[in-house]
Each structure stands twice: as C-alpha cells, then as structure tokens.
Amino acid sequence: xxxxxxxxxxxxxxxxxxxxxxxxxxxxxxxxxxxxxxxxxxxxxxxxxxxxxxxxxxxxxxxxxxxxxxxxxxxxxxxxxxxxxxxxxxxxxxxxxxxxxxxxxxxxxxxxxxxxxxxxxxxxxxxxxxxxxxxxxxxxxxxxxxxx
Numbered sequence: 001x002x003x004x005x006x007x008x009x010x011x012x013x014x015x016x017x018x019x020x021x022x023x024x025x026x027x028x029x030x031x032x033x034x035x036x037x038x039x040x041x042x043x044x045x046x047x048x049x050x051x052x053x054x055x056x057x058x059x060x061x062x063x064x065x066x067x068x069x070x071x072x073x074x075x076x077x078x079x080x081x082x083x084x085x086x087x088x089x090x091x092x093x094x095x096x097x098x099x100x101x102x103x104x105x106x107x108x109x110x111x112x113x114x115x116x117x118x119x120x121x122x123x124x125x126x127x128x129x130x131x132x133x134x135x136x137x138x139x140x141x142x143x144x145x146x147x148x
Contacts (some may be wrong), residue, residue: 018111025061025075028108033073034131036139037064040147042071052097060094061106071146072101078109085118092122106135 023031023046030046037044048063050070062073074091077083088105095103104125111119111128119126125142130136 008077012048015073028075028106028135029132030062032136033062033139034064036136036143037071039140040066040143042066042069050098050100052094053099056097058094058098064102065132071102071104071143072098072100073104075105075106075108076111076115078107079116080113084111084115088115088118088122088124091116091124095124103141104142 023029027059033147034044034046042064043066044064045061046062047059049057049059050063054060061070061075062069064073074087076087084107091103091105102125103123104127105119107115107126107128108130109128111126116126125137127135127142129138
C-alpha cells in the first residue's frame with residue numbers, strides 16, 4: 001500500500017500537500033480507504049490539502065488523485081447535526097475553491113433529512129456507513145460509478 005506523505009509524491013504541480021498523517025477522523029479509520037483507492041490506481045493522503053483558485057490551501061480528511069482526477073473526502077461528526085451542517089457549509093466552500101471531480105461526505109451514522117438535502121443541494125456524494133466494511137464497499141461502488 002502506498003500512502004503519500006510528501007507533496008512531490010502525489011503531485012508535482014505543488015497544488016496539494018500532506019499536512020500530517022491521521023489514522024481516523026470522528027472514529028472513521030481512513031487507512032482502509034487508502035487501500036480502496038489504491039486498487040483503482042489512485043494515490044491518496046490523509047489530512048491532505050489542495051491549493052484552490054483563491055491561492056489558499058484547503059484541507060480535507062482525505063485527498064486521492066489519479067492523473068488529472070481528484071477526489072476529496074471529509075467525515076461528518078456523528079450525532080451532532082449542527083456541527084455536521086457547519087462542516088458541510090465549510091466543505092462546500094473548499095470544493096468551490098478546489099473543484100475536485102468528486103467530493104464525498106462520509107457519515108458514520110444515518111443522516112437527517114435536512115443534512116441529506118444540504119448534501120444534495122451542494123452536489124456532494126454521501127456515503128452512510130455504520131461499520132468499516134460497509135464503508136469500504138460503498139466507497140468501492142462509488143469509485144466504480146465515478147470512473148465510468
């Protein structure tokens with residue numbers, strides 16, 4: 001498995017950086033997701049950042065790249081609707097600035113109808129999964145859809 005720890009390994013254009021390594025966010029383990037991306041030929045990094053059109057670095061829980069295709073992932077806090085809403089608003093701003101091809105919001109619990117509506121309105125992909133295996137399977141399915 002190849003988890004990127006330096007910018008030059010992931011992108012020679014210097015528009016992405018690895019801020020630090022992080023194994024989990026809100027209890028969601030990210031390392032297994034790196035393996036799913038690797039299966040599809042992506043390089044990935046946890047706690048990565050992309051330089052947006054504004055010139056600012058925007059951080060994401062995970063960034064995966066293959067050629068010119070970029071996928072970002074942010075994990076929503078479980079059980080706190082207000083924090084999840086704020087994270088989605090923040091995520092939308094970062095995505096507008098960086099324009100990844102696919103932006104995924106991971107929810108470790110079932111999302112409320114209001115959160116689902118925000119995700120739909122912001123044109124994000126929602127993956128709801130209560131366990132690691134379900135998350136890996138749903139990410140795999142999403143990558144199959146996104147790549148074809």
